Amino acid sequence: MDIxxxxxxxxxxxxxxxxxxxxxxxxxxxxxxxxxWLFVGGGxxxxxxxPQILTWLAHEAGVASPVNxxxxxxxxFSLVIIFTLTVTxxxxxxxxxxxxxxxxxxxxSRERKEDAGMKNNVKNKAKxxxxxxxSVQ
Amino acid sequence: xxxxxxxxxxxEEANIVKTVESIERDAVGFDYIVINDCSTDRTKxxxxxxxxxxxxxxxxxxxxxxxxxxxxxxxxxxxDMAVQVDGDGQHDPEFLELMAEYLEIHQVDMVIGSRFIEKxxxxxxxxxxxxxxxxxxxxxxxxxxxxxxxxxGLRMAGRNVIELFSKDYPRDYPEPESVVAxxxxxxxxxxxxxxxxxxxxxxxxxxxKKSVYYMVKVTLAILIxxxxx
Numbered sequence: 001m002d003i004x005x006x007x008x009x010x011x012x013x014x015x016x017x018x019x020x021x022x023x024x025x026x027x028x029x030x031x032x033x034x035x036x037w038l039f040v041g042g043g044x045x046x047x048x049x050x051p052q053i054l055t056w057l058a059h060e061a062g063v064a065s066p067v068n069x070x071x072x073x074x075x076x077f078s079l080v081i082i083f084t085l086t087v088t089x090x091x092x093x094x095x096x097x098x099x100x101x102x103x104x105x106x107x108x109s110r111e112r113k114e115d116a117g118m119k120n121n122v123k124n125k126a127k128x129x130x131x132x133x134x135s136v137q
Numbered sequence: 138x139x140x141x142x143x144x145x146x147x148x149e150e151a152n153i154v155k156t157v158e159s160i161e162r163d164a165v166g167f168d169y170i171v172i173n174d175c176s177t178d179r180t181k182x183x184x185x186x187x188x189x190x191x192x193x194x195x196x197x198x199x200x201x202x203x204x205x206x207x208x209x210x211x212x213x214x215x216x217d218m219a220v221q222v223d224g225d226g227q228h229d230p231e232f233l234e235l236m237a238e239y240l241e242i243h244q245v246d247m248v249i250g251s252r253f254i255e256k257x258x259x260x261x262x263x264x265x266x267x268x269x270x271x272x273x274x275x276x277x278x279x280x281x282x283x284x285x286x287x288x289x290g291l292r293m294a295g296r297n298v299i300e301l302f303s304k305d306y307p308r309d310y311p312e313p314e315s316v317v318a319x320x321x322x323x324x325x326x327x328x329x330x331x332x333x334x335x336x337x338x339x340x341x342x343x344x345x346k347k348s349v350y351y352m353v354k355v356t357l358a359i360l361i362x363x364x365x366x
Binding site: 096097100101103104105107108109 | 191192193194195196198202205206209210213308
């Protein structure tokens with residue numbers, strides 16, 4: 001690989017990593033979910049600094065061009081990250097469903113209690129009024 | 138015996154009053170709860186105006202999530218039986234007493250109202266009947282039990298099934314899949330003949346476009362249910 005390309009890639013990755021870390025610092029990104037991206041960034045940086053790793057890997061895997069090996073690895077990383085996201089979305093939608101149901105049921109039971117309480121108050125008030133009336137008489 | 142009718146309602150302003158009134162008139166001895174699944178029409182306002190008993194979901198959960206809310210309500214409030222009656226007027230409340238009696242006398246865990254035992258009333262369209270027969274066969278293959286109307290929404294659940302459904306209920310098109318789940322747990326399911334009407338208003342949740350998704354999703358769900366634990 002050309003040294004010029006190597007420097008450009010390294011600069012790009014470092015910039016990206018800095019941006020991610022900055023977002024974690026500002027809490028607009030959860031470290032838990034950013035971790036995979038940090039590792040990907042680190043991985044690319046290592047491959048960029050030591051391109052012989054890629055050449056060796058490509059040779060071992062029987063891939064003609066090291067660049068193709070890079071594409072393949074990138075594709076695999078992306079698939080893993082996308083799949084993790086699907087799992088997360090699936091879990092979150094269940095959590096949201098449970099939350100919605102709990103909230104709706106609690107609201108209903110609270111309103112039912114309030115209604116019952118109001119009726120009792122009215123009843124008690126009527127009783128008190130009657131008692132006052134009786135005692136006056 | 139505390140008995141609950143679950144009425145899932147999504148944009149049912151045209152039918153909801155008729156449905157609830159016919160339940161109050163014909164299904165004596167049943168409590169009911171309307172589950173307003175975040176309708177965009179006046180369903181909620183109508184429930185409020187008429188003083189109907191309802192639960193208001195803050196976001197739209199779809200039919201499975203709405204019905205499950207009803208089962209959770211039934212479980213939390215100590216109901217012995219719960220049945221789902223759709224808000225579109227397809228289900229006749231007259232059959233509910235019959236189904237409740239059957240469940241109590243025969244000590245089964247769930248009673249399904251089937252259109253296809255006596256083949257009376259609205260029999261669904263031709264294509265749908267083919268689909269229903271396919272699911273019926275698939276369930277027989279998977280569980281060894283014959284369910285003639287696995288897509289029927291008219292199902293009376295006992296306490297065991299209420300608990301099960303309140304913990305775990307499919308998201309969409311839940312009927313065939315949840316029947317398999319119950320059969321696989323070794324609970325008893327029985328069918329009684331009912332007559333269903335053609336829907337009075339609104340649109341079916343299963344359009345032509347969705348029917349392919351329906352077939353694939355429900356088939357896979359049944360197959361996966363079979364290999365669970």
